Amino acid sequence: MSSQNLANVPADFQGPIHGLSGDPILLARLRELGFIRGEWVVLKGRVGFGDPILVTIGNMTVALRRREAECVLV
């Protein structure tokens, strides 16, 4: 539907996950963490050095490197 991913959306983004794409091992780990199609993610911001970014999913806050966030299509 869109080519947006968690690494390139505006800072106040929130919305559902459309899908995942990238290195299969990375994707498996993302899924185990709860990054599943349809789940609602909220972008919380970046830390001081600009990377990782902070994301809330379910009741949990996760820090993702930019490279990892790029795998999450929104």
Added chain:
Amino acid sequence: MRSGVVALVGSPNSGKTTLFNWLTGSRFKTVNYPGATVEYSLGHSQERFGDPVWVMDTPGTYSLNPKSPDEEVTRRAIFEHEAHGAARLVVSVVDATQLARHLFLTRQLMESGFHVIVAVTMSDLLAERGERLDIQRLESDLGVPVLAVDGRLGGGVPELLERVRQRLDQTASQPAQPKPLAPWDETKIEEIFHLNSQLGRAVTGPLTTSGADGSASRSDQKAPGAAARVRGVTQLWTERLDRFLLHPVFGLVFFFLIMGTLFSGIFWAAAPLMDAVDQAFSFVGESILATSPESLWAQLLSNGVIASLAAVLVFVPQIFILFVGIAFLEDSGYLARSATLIDKPLSLLGLGGRSFVPLLSGYACAVPAMMAARTINSPRERWLTLFIIPLMSCSARLPVYALLLAFVFHGESAWKGGVALAAIYLASLFVGAIAAVLVGRFVKTKDRSFFMLELPVYRQPHFTHVLRQAWTRTSNYVKRAGPPIFAFALLIWLATTFPNYKMEDPTERLNTSFAGQVAKPIEPLFEPMGGDWRTGIGLISAFAAREVFVSSLAIVFQIAEGEDDATMQDTLLTKMREAKAPNGYPLFTLASVLGLIVFFMIALQCLSTVIVAAREFGGWRTAIVQLVVYNIVAYVLVVVLVQGLRAIGIA
């Protein structure tokens, strides 16, 4: 006592280790590592809870398809434990507020064929939100026993154990025969996740007894789905604190403040305690010698055994304080955030945020630092971290630098030495960074490094838990590093005392000792670095522990024993100034002393580190390569530096 092991399995932050601590009290055989529960711990449940059972704590894992060394440890420990076989029963620990995710592992355990009991933790967080869990419903839906436990207060633990014993007896005739699972594909994972989400929603309902907690607040209703509709105080506080602690600017300020405090704590707070340990051992040693100064056995006991014990135990206060600090950060929830904050700069060097605490620990001692590196889930980052840890300026180097800097800045104001010491510390950081980049080029591993770190809610650390944790890890250090340090210290003492142990004159004794016999023929090796065989003896004895360099120089240069430290240092400095090299020039010059400082910065002289490195690298090859590379690089750099300085007229 029943046979077979009950394994606790759960995701990181599920409250598994806290539950384990409640189950076993303080009595568990610690096979765990600092930094987190890497490798497993084994213990039996406390007797006050009735007939004890064996309980195993495993490293936190998200699934049974391991993606990091510590997840692999969990998989192996429950499927094919070398001593106990497959776990008789698995207690799957799940966070009541994270059911959708945590039940994922539960279902994998069930599908693998384990006998499973679910222990639900963090019900207090649920209660804060004015919600409760329908345990019966969860139990009937999952088809396995479910119990709630309170990790904070220990509620529900006896009931859990009762149920565990019941299940063990029920299943005694038909033990679990688990089969490793094939990795679940995307469809299966999504299906299970949705199933869990639905179940989670179905079993979580409003508190009916006392009504919603007054402190719970309703957030906006925009977010659909299973996202938090209500946030409890803990979560609210976490969000408030994170606004500062993860702030783009203040976050880093706090980070450096917190780590700076920890760093100075391990030096300033530990210093008096370390002195006390040192003095206590010297006192005991001297008392023994005083009873029969002539006896070889008294010498062996005093200078050999007692002094070697002191070499092990003198670092215990510092390592304990370091571990108290780490356990405090870990329990509070800040440790994960500190790794997040510092990830970017470290990732530029090929390391990662999780490398930070091991590297910081390296400033106390490389041995616990290497053990702490087990928490790094990327093999490549872990390997690199292990490789550069010995470059961090550990506290055994401090007495050496103190002596050498006192030589350089003799008679000048004290601040100059202080600045120089700070420069040495910064330089060691710099050298570590260069080494990481250089070595990183040679390491050709498939880079599957990922960060993905869950940030738990902030919780108030439990003082007793923090202390117990720190104590466990400290005693692990003593158990693991103690024997090699002790053995090498003793070996070096033997080499510097025998064969002519009867000689009255300690200098003569040392000069003709095995160590002297080794050092003299290889004197040409020390000459290019501005030393002679006496420096050589110092450097050889430093392999027992770096700080031994100072005391062996004191022996080489005939410093009378029994003087207090300050006068001893002055006398030693004077003697060092008078010492002449074989060519008649002064032995210790600005150039040669700078060379020694650089040598101590880079050379891997600590044999205990090599032994622990061999364990952590998973083989002697890398550990030996590390030992050889650092010593050769140090030697070459020192020779270049000393000869270079001399070439431009600085002796």
